[in-house]
Amino acid sequence: xxxxxxxxxxxxxxxTVVAVTMAAGQNRSYRAPRAADGKPSFNGIWQAxxxxxxxxxxxxxxxxxxxxxxxxHATAGGLSIIDGGTIPYKPExxxxxxxxxxxxxxxDPEIKCYLPGVPRxxxxxxxxxxxxxxxxIMMAYTFAGAVRTIYxxxxxxxxxxxxxxxxxxxxxxxxxxxDTTGFNDQTWFDxxxxxxxxxxxxxxxxxxxxxxxxxYEATIEDPNVFTRAWTISMPLYRRLEKNAQLMEFRCVEFVxxxxxxxxxxxxxx
Amino acid sequence: xxxxxxxxxxxGLVVAAAVAWGSAIPAAGQAxxxxxxxxxxxxxxxxxxxxxxxxxxxxxxxPKGVTREFYTREEVLEIMKRQATEEAEQTQxxxxxxxxxxxxxxGLDRSQGAMALNLRxxxxxxxxxxxxxALSSDGRRRADERAAARKSxxxxxDAVQNEPLGSRCVLMDRNGPPMLGGAYNNTYQIVQAAGYVxxxxxxLHDARIIPLDGRPQxxxxxxxxxxxxxxxxxxxxxxxxTTNLTDKFAFQGASENMRLTERFTRLDQETLRYQFTVDxxxxxxxxxxxxxxxxxxxxxxxxxxxxxxxxxxxxTLAGARAEEKRAAEExxxxxxxx
Numbered sequence: 299x300x301x302x303x304x305x306x307x308x309x310x311x312x313x314t315v316v317a318v319t320m321a322a323g324q325n326r327s328y329r330a331p332r333a334a335d336g337k338p339s340f341n342g343i344w345q346a347x348x349x350x351x352x353x354x355x356x357x358x359x360x361x362x363x364x365x366x367x368x369x370x371h372a373t374a375g376g377l378s379i380i381d382g383g384t385i386p387y388k389p390e391x392x393x394x395x396x397x398x399x400x401x402x403x404x405x406d407p408e409i410k411c412y413l414p415g416v417p418r419x420x421x422x423x424x425x426x427x428x429x430x431x432x433x434x435i436m437m438a439y440t441f442a443g444a445v446r447t448i449y450x451x452x453x454x455x456x457x458x459x460x461x462x463x464x465x466x467x468x469x470x471x472x473x474x475x476x477d478t479t480g481f482n483d484q485t486w487f488d489x490x491x492x493x494x495x496x497x498x499x500x501x502x503x504x505x506x507x508x509x510x511x512x513x514y515e516a517t518i519e520d521p522n523v524f525t526r527a528w529t530i531s532m533p534l535y536r537r538l539e540k541n542a543q544l545m546e547f548r549c550v551e552f553v554x555x556x557x558x559x560x561x562x563x564x565x566x567x
Numbered sequence: 568x569x570x571x572x573x574x575x576x577x578x579g580l581v582v583a584a585a586v587a588w589g590s591a592i593p594a595a596g597q598a599x600x601x602x603x604x605x606x607x608x609x610x611x612x613x614x615x616x617x618x619x620x621x622x623x624x625x626x627x628x629x630p631k632g633v634t635r636e637f638y639t640r641e642e643v644l645e646i647m648k649r650q651a652t653e654e655a656e657q658t659q660x661x662x663x664x665x666x667x668x669x670x671x672x673x674g675l676d677r678s679q680g681a682m683a684l685n686l687r688x689x690x691x692x693x694x695x696x697x698x699x700x701a702l703s704s705d706g707r708r709r710a711d712e713r714a715a716a717r718k719s720x721x722x723x724x725d726a727v728q729n730e731p732l733g734s735r736c737v738l739m740d741r742n743g744p745p746m747l748g749g750a751y752n753n754t755y756q757i758v759q760a761a762g763y764v765x766x767x768x769x770x771l772h773d774a775r776i777i778p779l780d781g782r783p784q785x786x787x788x789x790x791x792x793x794x795x796x797x798x799x800x801x802x803x804x805x806x807x808x809t810t811n812l813t814d815k816f817a818f819q820g821a822s823e824n825m826r827l828t829e830r831f832t833r834l835d836q837e838t839l840r841y842q843f844t845v846d847x848x849x850x851x852x853x854x855x856x857x858x859x860x861x862x863x864x865x866x867x868x869x870x871x872x873x874x875x876x877x878x879x880x881x882x883t884l885a886g887a888r889a890e891e892k893r894a895a896e897e898x899x900x901x902x903x904x905x
């Protein structure tokens with residue numbers, strides 16, 4: 299009796315441990331298929347499956363800012379993707395974040411179809427595709443047709459500020475490390491007004507943890523806004539549907555009336 | 568002083584550009600002693616990767632009065648020199664184009680970048696007269712309808728939707744498809760991975776991702792600005808078939824039924840031949856084909872955040888409203904007082 303119980307307990311414990319390990323995508327011993335140059339191949343269509351696009355910090359469900367959209371555009375609750383739970387804002391920056399949140403309907407760059415920036419592009423609720431060449435790794439995103447070129451062997455300083463930044467990449471073992479600088483101060487981290495300045499520096503780490511999973515980590519530094527560097531992490535999932543592809547999301551025409559509608563010619567009296 | 572400096576700058580540019588063009592590889596379309604075999608990617612595809620430019624001064628249609636298919640090399644260099652000067656002179660101080668952009672200062676004139684030498688008198692190679700075929704009866708009707716619709720929408724600056732797609736950062740002829748060169752942002756980057764070719768279009772940071780696995784096109788009810796594109800290799804040539812377009816872009820007046828076939832063939836280290844055939848009986852009486860040499864360019868491509876920085880569009884509309892207000896005020900002043 300005692301033995302049977304012990305065995306059962308041990309079995310269920312083992313199963314639990316296996317399940318937890320698999321769920322977190324933390325199987326670091328996985329060896330990914332190789333690209334032609336012998337590096338791990340991350341070719342494919344990937345997507346984050348979480349609620350961080352609403353708010354990277356832990357948050358409860360909440361009504362959306364547009365009355366007419368009701369439950370369809372209400373915020374879904376979600377857990378934090380941040381190591382340590384919260385963003386280490388400087389006090390004045392925290393105040394600005396709160397103002398951003400209060401005025402998000404006016405200020406969120408996503409609403410205006412502006413390029414989403416990094417890391418936000420990676421956990422928007424749409425797929426993105428990696429096209430991996432040996433010298434250039436392309437990351438093409440659904441939202442606004444955003445795209446990044448990861449320069450693997452022509453590292454240089456960002457020539458000017460931009461929305462998606464300037465990305466230099468290198469391999470650390472089987473991990474793709476992408477170091478991105480040269481951001482402007484116009485993008486946000488989510489729909490909750492979490493923000494940065496043009497001193498933003500993002501170091502991302504992509505590691506295959508299974509045939510259909512990548513572990514994604516990003517360390518975010520910005521001495522103008524945060525008291526220290528902070529790290530987010532999440533699994534990225536391969537889109538497995540037959541013939542999966544990115545669909546066109548040319549959102550400019552969807553926001554023109556919002557942005558320029560007040561400049562429409564008034565009918566003459 | 569100003570004018571002299573300007574002239575020196577322009578003549579310097581033209582000389583530099585002519586030297587660059589003069590030393591260019593033999594022009595596309597010329598006979599070759601032995602066929603070139605493109606290097607292969609590790610997975611065996613002909614390697615088209617790198618940065619390319621389709622900048623050209625060659626018009627899509629053969630100019631009226633020109634009856635030849637090719638110019639001589641000397642004639643082309645002379646034409647390019649003239650065009651470069653004209654383009655650079657758009658910046659005459661005090662002219663309207665000068666207020667818009669200083670073409671020479673920002674590298675916006677084509678003479679400052681790489682450009683393939685093209686001896687053709689038109690990009691259109693078929694029909695043989697180098698001009699768009701006649702409109703079909705359907706095509707004529709649709710052209711009339713489009714013109715009427717345009718008129719009914721009011722003036723060009725009455726609303727943002729009346730402005731050209733390019734000014735709105737929605738789509739430009741650099742994007743297409745088909746992809747045609749224009750005044751600026753003519754750079755393309757090709758990256759190949761197993762099963763895919765990606766063409767990054769500098770204009771509007773547009774990544775065209777072409778699957779090569781023989782999958783079907785999108786269902787016919789799904790229409791996209793850039794359609795649905797599927798690729799395959801025909802020997803040395805990448806062939807991309809595109810359908811599912813909309814009639815909103817209306818390339819040269821084409822309908823949403825347009826079927827586009829693009830062909831990319833590497834002619835040598837420095838040159839990629841880009842051909843495309845447009846088949847659209849709803850618009851033209853016969854299919855037509857154009858050919859553009861793409862020249863190796865050095866890159867990199869910088870982000871073209873067109874919509875995000877579109878102050879020009881805002882100011883155009885705001886300016887039109889301000890003009891109307893001023894005109895109304897002046898009209899009110901002129902009215903005899905009762």
